[in-house]
Amino acid sequence: MTATYREIKADILGRITRGEWKPGSPIPAERELAEAYGSARATVNRAMRELAEDGIIERKRKAGSRVRLAPLRQARFDIPLVRREIEDQGAAYRYALVQSEVGRAPDWVRARMGLPAGAKVRHVVCLHFADAAPYQHEDRWINLAVLPQARDADFSASGPNEWLVAHVPFTEAEISISATAADAGLAAHLACAPGDPLLQIERCTRWNGRAVTFVRLVHHRGHRMTARY
């Protein structure tokens, strides 16, 4: 036999999608499957583990594996750099700095980032264009207590995200997606009408538990994020 873990995974998935093994019903134990496929248990284990990661099956020691009842499905959205995102669509990327200043963080930013009163931040507003059309409005706050070098960084030619990936090691982040209405400023920058519904992504990045940067990305009218699973 000598089935690869990919073949085993595909075969099991096939039995599930064809309805051979129904939601809630148990799947044979690893030993049995290993014998059936003529491979080592480790190989079956890898196939099953990946199916569990994909949210297709549930596994419990002693109780065995079963097809998930409620398909707790998860969509993976890639979050590339805006430049990449735009260039991958075959459009020309252009960047424009709108505003840049250093000062004390306003209360709502302090609350979001968990900063102490009077914390110094660098505030940058900029725009990302795909060809001639505005694509994304970026409103970024950088915690100068963690990243003092950001005070003097030059964001006139390229965006703060590109500077950040080059200067900050890997971090944790919390990301949230919502809908917002264009105010006058956003409408002017994104070439839409005030009140238009826009997709907004907010991300707060932390390093060793301290907030490094908070960014609010508002996309052009009609933008959609797509994923497959």
Place this chain on the structure above:
Amino acid sequence: MTATYREIKADILGRITRGEWKPGSPIPAERELAEAYGSARATVNRAMRELAEDGIIERKRKAGSRVRLAPLRQARFDIPLVRREIEDQGAAYRYALVQSEVGRAPDWVRARMGLPAGAKVRHVVCLHFADAAPYQHEDRWINLAVLPQARDADFSASGPNEWLVAHVPFTEAEISISATAADAGLAAHLACAPGDPLLQIERCTRWNGRAVTFVRLVHHRGHRMTARY
């Protein structure tokens, strides 16, 4: 030594986040790491493989592993059943059917689902409440050519999603997120003002390449999807 793959993964990740191994720079080969950690190469392999899946490092045969330059980060959003989503928030779930009919799919739905002209569909509109507040507006189209049993299913007491997970085996799906403005009907159902920005999720589910169902989920004003990575 006898390090577990979790410990190895955490240690490598630590070296990366601490900046010890910088973006773009190479990571020692599996053999070397295995020796350093005093474990088998398979164990190191698993740690590295997961780091690659998480988008932290890049791996290539012969070339070795290196810390990713552009952190192609991916956010995972769980998409549970609405009932679960609401009950997990500690609110009481309530369901209400608004409209249900069988007929020919309008053109825009046919285009979205890839159906032939004149295809018969069941169209269901319903609402999901968290406690007394409207939470989500569901506009669903079910392809009766694939699921003829859906013609006579009773959606007056519980939503079509619950019926579907019980009657359809696992499927592929395409999901997309965008912002939309409330029209008069949505405003009335979701207790918001016309024109309010609302978060909209559209999902088209396929089985063996044929569209099973297309659903448009519009959330209450202010809803946000959150993920961590």
Place this chain on the structure above:
DNA sequence: TCGGGCCAAAAGTCCAGACAAAAGGCTGGC
């Protein structure tokens, strides 16, 4: 200098066996 072909290095996979860790279920005492 350029290109093709070969080689070796690195990741990718697999195996057979072992032990670890949950956790369902049984049994016996109350």
Place this chain on the structure above:
DNA sequence: GCCAGCCTTTTGTCTGGACTTTTGGCCCGA
């Protein structure tokens, strides 16, 4: 009947070894 504690099943992980596949880099010839 109920509960605690043990037993056993099942998954989770690890080992040391092997073979496979990919591919960067070297060598050599044109």
